[in-house]
Amino acid sequence: MALSKIVVSGIIIFLSGKILVDEALYFSNLLAIPASIIGLLIIAIGTNVPEIVIAIRAIKQKRKTIAFGDFVGSASFNTLLLGALILINGTIYLEPSEFIIASVFLTVGLLLFYIFSRSKTDISRTEGACLGLVYGFFVLMQIVNALFVALRLTFFG
Numbered sequence: 001m002a003l004s005k006i007v008v009s010g011i012i013i014f015l016s017g018k019i020l021v022d023e024a025l026y027f028s029n030l031l032a033i034p035a036s037i038i039g040l041l042i043i044a045i046g047t048n049v050p051e052i053v054i055a056i057r058a059i060k061q062k063r064k065t066i067a068f069g070d071f072v073g074s075a076s077f078n079t080l081l082l083g084a085l086i087l088i089n090g091t092i093y094l095e096p097s098e099f100i101i102a103s104v105f106l107t108v109g110l111l112l113f114y115i116f117s118r119s120k121t122d123i124s125r126t127e128g129a130c131l132g133l134v135y136g137f138f139v140l141m142q143i144v145n146a147l148f149v150a151l152r153l154t155f156f157g
Contacts, residue, residue, distance in 0.1 A: 105138040
């Protein structure tokens with residue numbers, strides 16, 4: 001019985017993922033914006049809802065190490081998964097400007113995270129807000145970049 005639930009749940013997740021990707025590509029084409037922006041703003045938030053729920057529940061129960069472990073574990077596994085998918089699928093294409101922006105913000109975010117977590121072995125609300133602002137600025141820069149890329153493609157082919 002439990003095995004059949006797992007199999008059925010896996011099939012539902014797979015089919016839902018296919019629908020999600022197809023619809024993301026549809027809206028990307030409809031709105032004439034890069035698919036990476038749809039992934040950054042909508043899909044990424046949706047796929048991180050479980051981590052957000054776990055973090056909130058762990059913090060409310062005064063188990064901050066669970067929230068921290070979930071965050072680090074999720075980020076580590078996502079990195080591994082991205083690398084594996086690229087190995088399986090081949091190369092992915094990014095606008096050079098997207099790559100530069102992502103690289104700069106990833107470096108800044110990781111450096112700040114390292115500094116904040118090493119300073120007193122925890123991350124304060126102020127430091128968390130700083131990391132949130134870095135992410136917000138990253139999203140803003142990606143949106144502005146997507147608009148410039150769309151304008152460039154529209155006028156210069």
